[in-house]
Amino acid sequence: MTINPASVVPVSGGNQTECEASPLQTLTATATVPAGSTVVWYNAATNGSIVTNPTLNSVGTVTYYAQAVNGNNCSSLSRTPVTLTINPASVVPVSGGNQTECEASPLQTLTATATVPAGQTVVWYNAATNGSGHYN
Numbered sequence: 001m002t003i004n005p006a007s008v009v010p011v012s013g014g015n016q017t018e019c020e021a022s023p024l025q026t027l028t029a030t031a032t033v034p035a036g037s038t039v040v041w042y043n044a045a046t047n048g049s050i051v052t053n054p055t056l057n058s059v060g061t062v063t064y065y066a067q068a069v070n071g072n073n074c075s076s077l078s079r080t081p082v083t084l085t086i087n088p089a090s091v092v093p094v095s096g097g098n099q100t101e102c103e104a105s106p107l108q109t110l111t112a113t114a115t116v117p118a119g120q121t122v123v124w125y126n127a128a129t130n131g132s133g134h135y136n
Contacts, residue, residue: 007037007070010080020059020089029054029082031066039066045079056084090120 013030031039041051042065054064065079096113114122125131 004072004074006074007068007076008034009076009078010039010066010068012080012082015083017085019087024057026055026057027084027086029064029084031080031082033068036071037068040069041066042079056086059086059088061085091117093122
């Protein structure tokens with residue numbers, strides 16, 4: 001009678017957290033195992049169902065669990081969690097309105113304004129895309 005050893009536990013490729021992008025990105029869970037072993041993904045730390053494509057492509061969080069299976073078809077004794085998160089994008093700032101004035105003496109200063117929900121800040125840019133940004 002031979003008792004084959006269990007496979008080693010997979011090493012997580014790391015949890016991933018991103019902010020929502022347009023088009024919406026896809027995050028993929030990763031884990032590594034020794035040569036000759038394979039990774040099998042599950043939707044639970046124990047039992048659960050096999051997941052063939054451990055990805056996230058919507059706003060939210062999901063955790064997948066990697067289990068290694070070695071060449072003797074023996075599974076690791078535990079599973080390694082990998083969490084994928086896509087945080088929702090901030091809301092678009094509300095403009096304080098365009099400003100137009102006639103020149104005065106001394107020359108006046110106009111200040112652009114915009115509002116965002118509590119907990120968010122406005123970053124001003126000198127272009128609609130790319131450009132240089134600064135906090136005001």
